Amino acid sequence: MAKEITAELPVKQNKIIKNLTGDFSSDKLGPRLAALINTLAVPILLLLLWQILSGSGLLLEVILPSPLKVVKALIKMISDGTLAKDLAISGKRVFIGYLWGAGIALILGVVSGLNKVVERVVSPIINVIRQIPLYAWMPLIILWFGIGELSKELIIARGVLIPIFLNTLQGIKGVQVEYCELAEVLELKRGIFLRKIVLPSAVSSIFTGLRLGAGNAWMAVVAAEMLGGLTGLGYALMKSREFLWSDNLIALMVVIGVIGVAIDVILRKIEQRSLKWKRKTVK
Amino acid sequence: MEEKDRQVNNRYQAGVIMSENNILEIKNVSKVFHTPDKDVEAIRKVDLNVKEGEFISIIGASGCGKTTLLRLIAGLEKNYGGDILLDGKRVEKAGLDRGVIFQDHRLLPWLTVEDNLTLGLEGSKEELRELVNTYLKKVDLENFEKVYPGQLSGGMAQRVSIARALMRHPRILLLDEPLGALDALTKMNMQTEIGKIWEEEKTTMIMVTHDIDEAIFLGDKVVVMRPRPAEVDQVIDIEIPRPRLRSGEDFAYYRNLIINYFNHSILDYVI
Numbered sequence: 001m002a003k004e005i006t007a008e009l010p011v012k013q014n015k016i017i018k019n020l021t022g023d024f025s026s027d028k029l030g031p032r033l034a035a036l037i038n039t040l041a042v043p044i045l046l047l048l049l050w051q052i053l054s055g056s057g058l059l060l061e062v063i064l065p066s067p068l069k070v071v072k073a074l075i076k077m078i079s080d081g082t083l084a085k086d087l088a089i090s091g092k093r094v095f096i097g098y099l100w101g102a103g104i105a106l107i108l109g110v111v112s113g114l115n116k117v118v119e120r121v122v123s124p125i126i127n128v129i130r131q132i133p134l135y136a137w138m139p140l141i142i143l144w145f146g147i148g149e150l151s152k153e154l155i156i157a158r159g160v161l162i163p164i165f166l167n168t169l170q171g172i173k174g175v176q177v178e179y180c181e182l183a184e185v186l187e188l189k190r191g192i193f194l195r196k197i198v199l200p201s202a203v204s205s206i207f208t209g210l211r212l213g214a215g216n217a218w219m220a221v222v223a224a225e226m227l228g229g230l231t232g233l234g235y236a237l238m239k240s241r242e243f244l245w246s247d248n249l250i251a252l253m254v255v256i257g258v259i260g261v262a263i264d265v266i267l268r269k270i271e272q273r274s275l276k277w278k279r280k281t282v283k
Numbered sequence: 284m285e286e287k288d289r290q291v292n293n294r295y296q297a298g299v300i301m302s303e304n305n306i307l308e309i310k311n312v313s314k315v316f317h318t319p320d321k322d323v324e325a326i327r328k329v330d331l332n333v334k335e336g337e338f339i340s341i342i343g344a345s346g347c348g349k350t351t352l353l354r355l356i357a358g359l360e361k362n363y364g365g366d367i368l369l370d371g372k373r374v375e376k377a378g379l380d381r382g383v384i385f386q387d388h389r390l391l392p393w394l395t396v397e398d399n400l401t402l403g404l405e406g407s408k409e410e411l412r413e414l415v416n417t418y419l420k421k422v423d424l425e426n427f428e429k430v431y432p433g434q435l436s437g438g439m440a441q442r443v444s445i446a447r448a449l450m451r452h453p454r455i456l457l458l459d460e461p462l463g464a465l466d467a468l469t470k471m472n473m474q475t476e477i478g479k480i481w482e483e484e485k486t487t488m489i490m491v492t493h494d495i496d497e498a499i500f501l502g503d504k505v506v507v508m509r510p511r512p513a514e515v516d517q518v519i520d521i522e523i524p525r526p527r528l529r530s531g532e533d534f535a536y537y538r539n540l541i542i543n544y545f546n547h548s549i550l551d552y553v554i
Contacts, residue, residue: 178385178387178389179389179391181359181377181385181389182389182391184358184359184376184377185357185359185377185378185379185381185382185383186379186402186403186451187377187378187379187403188402188403189403192402192403196391196394196398196402197391200391200393200394201393203393275393277392277393277394277431277433278392278433280431280433280434
């Protein structure tokens, strides 16, 4: 009797935990399928609502085109090559701006993390730059550098700079005291200490910065292109608004969102690859 | 009581002045930690001498300052009063002549066992690989060189950290509660293993512990410390032939001696 009770207990406990945590994945569905439904339920509902609203005739089509029309606009964009052209132009700007911003941020972050004197100089300056929103920088940058490529790349670089700098600095400074003691005991040379202890322990934090920076870069390019110039995704958005091509406009927004997610996924994969030891750690 | 203590200390000090092969001499060492609101005296006037090849166990209640003493010897704590002389030279900073085994294994999780072992070492690939193999064999971890620390159990990881220290041929190995985080069975195995390594390598070892059995099992001498601030209270020579048995009568004798000592003497200071 007593045995039976103890045998039942874990099952009961699991049920209670399931109820408490709201994990409704039943045993019949595969857990992955359940997770997928979990994730997709709300987006699908929103799509349905969108379809119903746009089909009801309550709203003008120019305000809210049907999902189908948006898909058609997307297909047209792809087939006539305008999307590819805009993407290539915006992508190139992001790439160059990101390289500059990330490069400067990484160097400043690492050096400031290692050297208190440099940190005291750099940190307050970055902090002030940070407090002025990216969009407040744009007019000045355009005034100085015009609406050409340089100013767009600068705006992107500025958007990338802050998160990468801050996370790199934090990562470098966050080296565990225990590992510093180890370096003392093993009489590690400074170069080896940096390469084998400081940088690896900062990798996670640096990648967080790189990912945040990439998100910022993608947002900054759209903003920069909306303000000036006649090319790129941001300009395409503005043009769609001016001509009341709302289907085009929404299709572009979807593209921007999807690409933003794709960049994040790719960076995550690179991060995981560089943290091979973490996957091998037994929990 | 105090009179007796002084006699014990005097006798011990007299003994060491005469011996010549001291590898480590701790003379009148004190350490005060300065905090914003007050100064904390961690160690007061500790004298201790260690002969070449000796195994010294330092035992005391948690937080009694014994770890601070070990960290001073390691050179990880600076600015102390008195002298710690290693081969006659005052200890000012950490260095390869002292190996340190911390309570946590302190292997770098992002490096393989092999890369952890050879961290900072110079030599050709073949030399280093051979060195790694030799020392992994010593700690019974052959073929583990490509494994990451996260894949090892606590005992295995601690064995790697012992190999890492021994590979650098330290004059003296400092063990700071090395087995404190392990379960009882692993702990016993590791005690045997450390004893074996000590006999094979003939490295001088100082181990800080709060485990009486461990202190007796491994030590040539057991140094009993009085807490707050840490002072040497008793130095007991353990005259049990090796290999030692934890179940032997002589073992029980020393165990009782130390337990009684803690019961009657140390508690006076704690309470």
